[in-house]
Structure formats: structure tokens, C-alpha cells
Amino acid sequence: YPEEPGDDVLRIYTTRPDTLFGVTYMVLAPEHPFVKRLTTSDRAAEVQAYCDKAAMKSDLDRTDLAKDKSGVFTGAYAINPVSGNKIPIWVADYVLISYGTGAIMAVPAHDLRDWEFAVKFDLPIIPVVEPAAGYEPSKEESALACDRDGKRIVPFAGLGTAINSGAFSGQSTSDFKQNITVQLQNEGLGRKAVNYRLRDWLFSRQHFWGEPFPIWHELDAEGNPTGLMQTVPESELPVTLPEMKEFKPHGRPEPPLAEAPAEWLYKTLPDGRKLMRETNSMPQWAGSCWYYLRFIDPKNGKQFIDPEKEQAWMPVDLYIGGAEHAVLHLLYARFWHKILFDLGQVSTPEPFHRLVNQGMILGEAELTGYQAAGGKWVSAADVKDGPEGGPANVHKTTGEEIESVKLPPEQVTKKGSNFVLVEDQEIVVESRAFKMSKSRGNVVNPDKVVEAYGADSLRLYEMFMGPLEATKPWSTTGVEGVSRFLARVWRMIADDRADEIRLNDAVQEVEPTAEQLRMLHKTIGAVTADLENLSFNTSISRLMEFVNEIGPQEVRPKSVMEQFVLLLSPLAPHLAEELWEMLGHSGSLAYESWPAFRAEFVVENEVEIPVQVNGKLRGKIKVPVKGDQATAEAAARKDGNVAEFLTGKQVVKVVFVPDRLLNFVVK
Numbered sequence: 300y301p302e303e304p305g306d307d308v309l310r311i312y313t314t315r316p317d318t319l320f321g322v323t324y325m326v327l328a329p330e331h332p333f334v335k336r337l338t339t340s341d342r343a344a345e346v347q348a349y350c351d352k353a354a355m356k357s358d359l360d361r362t363d364l365a366k367d368k369s370g371v372f373t374g375a376y377a378i379n380p381v382s383g384n385k386i387p388i389w390v391a392d393y394v395l396i397s398y399g400t401g402a403i404m405a406v407p408a409h410d411l412r413d414w415e416f417a418v419k420f421d422l423p424i425i426p427v428v429e430p431a432a433g434y435e436p437s438k439e440e441s442a443l444a445c446d447r448d449g450k451r452i453v454p455f456a457g458l459g460t461a462i463n464s465g466a467f468s469g470q471s472t473s474d475f476k477q478n479i480t481v482q483l484q485n486e487g488l489g490r491k492a493v494n495y496r497l498r499d500w501l502f503s504r505q506h507f508w509g510e511p512f513p514i515w516h517e518l519d520a521e522g523n524p525t526g527l528m529q530t531v532p533e534s535e536l537p538v539t540l541p542e543m544k545e546f547k548p549h550g551r552p553e554p555p556l557a558e559a560p561a562e563w564l565y566k567t568l569p570d571g572r573k574l575m576r577e578t579n580s581m582p583q584w585a586g587s588c589w590y591y592l593r594f595i596d597p598k599n600g601k602q603f604i605d606p607e608k609e610q611a612w613m614p615v616d617l618y619i620g621g622a623e624h625a626v627l628h629l630l631y632a633r634f635w636h637k638i639l640f641d642l643g644q645v646s647t648p649e650p651f652h653r654l655v656n657q658g659m660i661l662g663e664a665e666l667t668g669y670q671a672a673g674g675k676w677v678s679a680a681d682v683k684d685g686p687e688g689g690p691a692n693v694h695k696t697t698g699e700e701i702e703s704v705k706l707p708p709e710q711v712t713k714k715g716s717n718f719v720l721v722e723d724q725e726i727v728v729e730s731r732a733f734k735m736s737k738s739r740g741n742v743v744n745p746d747k748v749v750e751a752y753g754a755d756s757l758r759l760y761e762m763f764m765g766p767l768e769a770t771k772p773w774s775t776t777g778v779e780g781v782s783r784f785l786a787r788v789w790r791m792i793a794d795d796r797a798d799e800i801r802l803n804d805a806v807q808e809v810e811p812t813a814e815q816l817r818m819l820h821k822t823i824g825a826v827t828a829d830l831e832n833l834s835f836n837t838s839i840s841r842l843m844e845f846v847n848e849i850g851p852q853e854v855r856p857k858s859v860m861e862q863f864v865l866l867l868s869p870l871a872p873h874l875a876e877e878l879w880e881m882l883g884h885s886g887s888l889a890y891e892s893w894p895a896f897r898a899e900f901v902v903e904n905e906v907e908i909p910v911q912v913n914g915k916l917r918g919k920i921k922v923p924v925k926g927d928q929a930t931a932e933a934a935a936r937k938d939g940n941v942a943e944f945l946t947g948k949q950v951v952k953v954v955f956v957p958d959r960l961l962n963f964v965v966k
Contacts (some may be wrong), residue, residue: 307333309377309388312399312494316483317475318406319381320464321427323417325388326370326403329353330396337388339374346371346390353392358498361392368393368416380488381465381479391416397498407454411443414454418445424452428472430459500631502582505554507546509580511538515566518573529574538576554578587628588635591615591650603644610646618651625656655833658770660761661732662741666706666718668728676720677701679729708776732772743773755871756782762835762870784843785874788867791850792860792878802881803855811856813904818848819859820900826866827896835870842867857882862894910935911962912944920961928955935961 309325327334329350338346349371353361360366370391377386393412394403407417408426417424424447436444436453444453458472467475483489503512513531516524531538541563546555556564556578566574589603595612596604620629629651636650669677669692683695692701711718711728718728735742748757760781764771789795794803811819822845829838845863849855861882868875868888879888903924908931910918918940922931932953935941941963948965955961 307336309333309402310400311402311404312492313404315406315409315476316479316489317461317464317467317470317472318409318427319379319404319479320461320467321406321408321425322379322382322384322386322404323407323423323425324386324405325377326391326394326405326416327373327388328394328396328401329390329392331390331401333402334373334390337373337375342372342374346373349390349392356392358395358397361395368412368419370416370420372420387422389416389420398496399494409454409456411439411454411456414443418443425463426455427461427463428455428457428459429462430455430457434459502584503579504582506548506580507540507543507555509582510585511540511556511580512577513538514577515574516577518575522573524575528577540580554580556580584628584631588632589639591632592639592645606646613645614647614649615651617653617655619655619657621659622656625654629654656768658766658768659734660743660764661770661772662735662739662743663774664730664732664772665741666708666711666728666730668704668706668710668720668726669701670704671699671701676723676726678725678727680727735773748778752778752782753785753873755785755874759785759839759871763839765836767833767835784846785871787846787850788842788871789874789878791846791855792864793881800881805853805855806857806860806882807854809854809856811859813900815849815852815856815859816900817903818845819862820897823862823866823894824896824898824901827893830869839870842870864888865891865894906958908958908960910938910941911960912941913964914962917941917944922958925957928953928961931955931961935963 309327311325313319327337334346334350335343349369368391370389373388373390375388377388378384379386389405393416394401403413405413405416405422406427407413407422407424409428414424416422434455434457436455440454440456444451446452461467461470461472461475464470464475467479470478480489480491484491513536515529515531517527517529519525541556541559543555543559545558548555549558556576559576559578564576564578566576568574592604592609592613596608599605618629632650636645637648639645640648667679669679669682671677671694677694681695682692682701684692686693692703693699694701706720706728710721712721712724713719714724718730720726720728733739733741745757756778760778763781764774764777790803792803792806794801822841825841826838829835829841842863849859849863861879864875864878864882865888868879872889875888905921906924907919907921909916910920918935918938920931920934920938920941922934932955936945945963945965950963950965952964953962954964
């Protein structure tokens with residue numbers, strides 16, 4: 300935007316080149332190098348004072364959309380290269396030097412921040428984008444409406460059709476963007492580019508507990524920093540913290556390390572130059588961004604990791620962490636790892652092969668009933684939020700005020716997918732779980748759960764609640780159910796009715812039946828696959844199915860019980876160890892091999908097929924897999940339900956589909 304040929308060019312970055320004809324002023328960040336150069340002498344003092352004030356604010360403060368816009372005119376002007384208009388150049392702190400070029404073209408008609416600035420400082424507003432017919436301004440746009448020249452005007456930040464844009468008028472926003480970009484490139488006035496919203500990473504902290512920076516600052520004769528720095532020689536790394544008795548924050552700008560012993564803090568070079576260490580320390584990221592690499596080779600005193608070990612172990616197969624954890628730590632860890640990869644220090648471009656975000660466990664579900672005047676119960680489906688400033692809840696139809704009542708679990712029962720009142724099951728009760736917090740009083744103390752039900756019950760219930768990634772409400776009755784299941788597992792193998800606990804008489808040194816082997820290997824295959832997929836809740840369901848089928852049997856082969864206990868061990872390790880010892884083993888089952896799945900044992904020998912008479916289901920029979928029609932017919936005729944509909948009838952046709960269907964056509 301040079302005012303005259305040969306003048307300085309202010310480079311800007313924009314995502315909306317289609318609004319160039321609507322530029323009515325320009326804004327520079329207070330740190331922009333052109334500020335002093337462009338500011339006229341009569342405006343210099345005011346501009347400098349504004350820049351000094353802006354330097355005291357953080358980027359977050361400066362870009363807060365809710366803050367009142369501020370700025371100062373430099374006294375200089377620029378020329379809009381597409382319209383030829385002369386436009387004023389301002390300085391404002393809502394423009395950041397770290398994003399784009401630190402200078403913006405302001406299009407107040409179509410940018411909400413520019414609009415606020417233009418309204419406050421009475422700058423021109425030229426609309427150059429027309430919204431589609433019937434467009435209703437957004438809440439944010441409507442809030443900025445104002446009167447100008449006796450007319451109500453509203454900003455429009457969306458896409459539409461070009462107006463007041465010369466030869467481009469009438470073009471859609473997308474077409475205009477492409478066409479104006481081509482023209483600007485052909486005329487040497489601009490180029491297409493991608494800009495990233497990256498900010499400098501603040502990597503210094505003013506506390507004692509952090510890795511010291513390996514940096515020396517040069518000092519002048521008076522002991523003040525000259526601005527020159529040098530790194531600590533590699534032979535002196537790592538720099539360790541000094542011994543200090545007092546290192547708490549002291550309310551002064553200097554970090555605690557500025558009070559470190561002089562022999563650590565200062566150094567004099569042979570040529571007489573004095574040096575002082577950097578007294579800021581590194582944040583926690585300095586360790587957490589690469590700890591997974593150091594874990595592989597933690598005692599290596601020569602290098603941070605042995606290349607052979609790194610190649611053998613990396614990348615990390617599975618990383619489990621919360622979503623918030625992933626946003627911060629894993630973002631930075633990947634950043635470090637990619638730099639190390641570019642430097643040839645690691646062999647993989649990505650540090651983590653798979654990431655799983657576990658869900659949050661909410662507090663116990665809170666049950667809320669609703670009552671109208673007089674105590675009459677109202678179904679939750681008939682209640683809605685009240686108007687702002689009015690009652691919290693109102694009846695959807697009548698609008699009358701509704702009171703909410705917290706209900707104890709004994710007053711509520713489950714009916715289908717809803718919770719209802721025990722005394723009136725037509726009244727639906729609201730069930731809602733909230734994030735655990737002290738203020739809400741719904742925090743579950745795991746120590747108390749362990750005290751009441753045992754560590755394995757707590758552990759098993761947490762995995763049984765639902766998918767690992769799902770957010771789930773806590774339920775004490777759910778823990779009780781899991782505890783009962785573990786008690787059944789105990790009784791399936793142990794007998795504690797006598798004074799001394801011993802092996803249950805049903806557990807015997809016998810060969811398993813074909814059906815017992817089928818159930819065992821079906822469970823081994825399913826649990827193994829579920830654990831590999833981190834589907835813990837379904838793996839527990841498989842174990843429950845096994846106990847339901849094998850538990851009641853009068854003879855339970857010891858070999859089958861041993862394999863079951865091994866399957867249980869990752870989920871309920873304490874109980875599994877006790878049962879393993881009871882089965883006659885002296886060593887820990889942690890050193891045992893995982894049960895091997897054998898597919899030949901799960902092949903079904905029999906199949907259940909429906910039996911129809913004249914197309915209507917009359918019974919079901921079990922027949923050998925791939926059995927013949929005669930065998931199926933004989934089994935069907937022996938079935939009482941089927942025989943009832945065949946007695947006294949003439950069978951004119953039999954339809955048989957192996958392993959699928961048997962149908963008698965009779966008259």
C-alpha cells in the first residue's frame with residue numbers, strides 16, 4: 300500500500316481478498332517496524348505512549364473480543380492498490396505482530412473487530428459484500444448495529460455477492476477470491492499463501508524447580524547485561540540446580556535463582572569478561588516431552604538414548620490419556636519428536652502409534668422429580684426451562700411454575716429406558732449425572748469403595764461400566780453387582796463353608812467334556828480379542844457367561860478352572876492369585892503363559908433349527924451339523940409340540956434346508 304511510487308510497501312495477509320474494495324483504513328501492531336518510520340512528528344508522542352502501554356499487555360488481553368477497542372492515528376496514509384483510495388494508517392493493540400505480517404487491511408463492513416474500531420473512531424464503512432435474500436443478521440452482528448447518517452446499519456461477516464467492487468461486482472465470494480488473487484499475482488501486487496496461527500511458545504518459568512537454561516549472559520563493567528549471550532559448553536552439561544535454603548517466590552520480578560550462591564550464578568572468563576547464568580528455569584514440558592524416549596535407556600550417561608534401543612522399541616504402541624492431556628502434552632511431545640527426527644536423533648517421524656482417550660467417570664446419577672402447585676407430580680417430559688429472570692422450571696403446556704425435588708433411589712424404579720416413580724409409574728423422573736466435584740458433593744472416595752467391596756470389585760466395575768472411551772456415571776449398585784459376581788467365581792472354585800477354606804469338591808482332576816472345552820475355548824478366543832481391542836466391558840461379560848454355564852455343573856475339571864483363572868487375572872488380579880494358589884500352584888500366575896485358543900474345540904457339533912407345519916413355527920430341534928433329512932424328521936416327530944400338529948394329518952410334502960429349516964406341509 301505505498302502512498303507514492305517508490306514509497307514503503309505495507310505487506311498484509313488476508314483471508315478475504317474479495318473485500319479489498321471495502322478497505323477504509325489500515326492498522327499496524329504497536330511492535331511493527333514501520334510504526335516509527337511512518338508516524339508524523341506531530342503524532343509521535345501520542346503514538347509512542349500508546350505503544351508503551353500496549354507492551355504491558357498479553358496477547359490474550361489484546362485479542363479479547365469483549366474489550367473496548369483502542370488505537371491511535373499515525374498521521375500517515377497509504378494507497379489502496381485496487382481502488383486507488385487514500386486510507387489512514389492507525390496503530391491498535393488488537394493486531395498482533397506474531398500473526399500474519401503485523402499489519403492488516405481493515406474492512407469494517409465485514410469484520411466485527413474492524414467495525415467496532417471504525418464506529419468508535421468515526422472511520423468510513425463501505426459495504427462490498429451483499430448477503431443472500433432473506434438473510435437475518437446473527438446475534439453478534441445485531442449487537443453491533445448503529446445509526447449513521449440517519450440510517451440503521453449492521454455489519455455482515457459472511458459470504459455473499461460482491462457489490463461496490465468495480466468489474467468484480469456481481470461475482471460470488473468464492474469466484475471473486477479466485478479471480479482477484481490471479482489478478483494480484485499477475486500485477487505483482489500479491490500472492491496466494493497459507494498462514495498458520497502459531498504463537499511463540501513461552502518456555503521460561505520464574506520458579507526454582509525446573510531445569511536451568513544452559514545460557515550465560517555477558518555483563519558490562521557495572522554488572523548489567525550487555526545483550527550478548529553464549530551457551531554453556533557441552534562438557535559442562537547438564538546444568539544442575541544449586542543448593543538453596545530459600546527459594547520461595549519473594550514478590551520481586553527476579554526469579555529465585557537470581558539469589559543463588561555467587562559461585563553458581565557468576566563466572567569470569569580468562570579475558571576478564573564477566574558472565575551471569577540465565578535465572579529463569581524450564582517448565583515441566585522440558586521433561587515430559589521426551590520422557591518416553593529416556594524410559595528406554597534411563598541410565599545412559601553418554602547420550603540421551605542408544606540408537607539401537609530406540610530403533611528396537613519406538614514408536615510407542617499405545618498411549619492412553621485424557622482428551623485434555625492429548626491437547627497439551629502430546630502436542631508438545633510430537634513437536635519435540637519431529638525436531639529430533641529432522642535432526643536424525645530418532646528413527647520414527649511419529650512418537651505414538653495409537654492414542655486412546657479414556658472417558659470420564661461422572662458422579663452417581665441424581666434423580667429429580669417435578670411437582671406443580673399442591674404437590675401434584677408432573678412428568679419430566681412435560682417440564683421445560685423457565686424464562687430468563689423467571690422461575691427455573693415451567694410446565695410446557697400451561698406455563699405454570701414447577702418445583703424440582705431431589706429423590707432418593709428407593710422412590711424411583713426403572714421402566715423401559717426411563718426412571719419413574721414407584722408410586723406412580725406414569726410419572727417420568729429425570730436422571731442426570733454430573734462431573735465429580737467437591738462443591739456438588741458427588742465425589743466417590745475409592746478408599747471407601749475398596750473398604751466395602753475390595754480392590755478387585757472396584758477395578759472390575761470401572762472396566763465393566765462401558766466402553767473405555769465413553770463417559771459413564773458411577774453407580775454403587777453396579778459395584779455391588781460386580782462384587783456378587785466375584786463371590787460366585789470364588790464359590791465356583793473354593794469351599795469356605797468349613798472352618799478351613801479348601802478346594803470345592805466339584806473341582807476334580809478329570810478330562811473336560813466336549814461341551815466344557817467348547818465353552819472354555821469360546822471364552823478364551825473372545826476374551827483375548829476383547830482385551831487386544833481394549834474392550835474390557837465385553838471381556839468381563841464373556842467371563843460372566845462362562846460362570847453362568849460352568850458354575851452350576853457338578854463336575855468342573857481343574858484344567859478348565861485353571862485356564863479361567865488365567866483369563867480373570869488381568870481384570871481381578873488379587874482374587875485370581877488366591878484361586879491360583881488354591882488350585883495347587885506355589886508361584887505367581889503372573890509368570891504363566893496366556894491361555895491358547897484352539898479353534899477345533901469351538902466347532903458346533905449340533906445346530907438348532909426351527910420346525911414349521913404349513914409355514915408356521917411349531918417347535919425347535921437340535922440336529923447334527925450337516926445332518927440328513929431323515930434324522931431331522933425323526934427328531935421333529937419326537938418333539939411334543941410338533942407332534943401335536945402332525946397327529947391325524949397327512950404329510951404331503953417335507954421341505955428341508957440343512958442346518959436351517961424343516962417344514963411339514965400337511966392336510
